[in-house]
């Protein structure tokens with residue numbers, strides 16, 4: 001039986017370890033890549049290395065950016081009193097895309113998920129509480145996903161922030177399908193979810 005040469009099998013294995021790429025797609029990609037010119041491959045690799053080297057998390061909100069602070073945190077025109085808490089930098093881009101939110105963000109870096117070994121300590125929670133202490137924030141909008149983990153995280157945060165004086169804690173409305181990630185919601189749904197946010201009990 002003829003099987004893939006080790007270098008090809010290795011490439012397929014590496015590609016299939018990427019999210020959203022099953023074995024079939026990995027094979028297709030691998031065959032595509034080996035047929036590309038040496039120059040194109042070097043360009044691809046260089047782009048990945050550059051992205052890895054240049055991208056960091058913003059020292060204030062933990063969104064991915066290529067400087068010390070992201071564009072939102074660096075923008076003095078943004079509403080410094082509202083903070084939208086999201087799970088991932090992708091959610092920041094989803095919310096920015098609809099151009100309706102003018103406040104700041106805080107990226108948690110995930111959601112509480114005991115099954116996956118993610119507890120509060122694995123998320124950027126402490127820096128969030130620090131921000132609330134030192135900045136003039138009067139509203140925190142909890143915009144974690146409507147998945148079980150996202151809901152659990154929102155409740156955990158609401159409880160944690162209950163003691164903070166003069167702070168309104170709201171949750172985005174359920175225009176987002178249950179079990180849904182913000183990233184995949186259409187702009188109108190996302191805008192409505194933000195507009196009809198409600199107080200967390």
Ligand SMILES: [Zn+2]
Nearest residue numbers: 058061070073
């Ligand atoms: Zn930032």
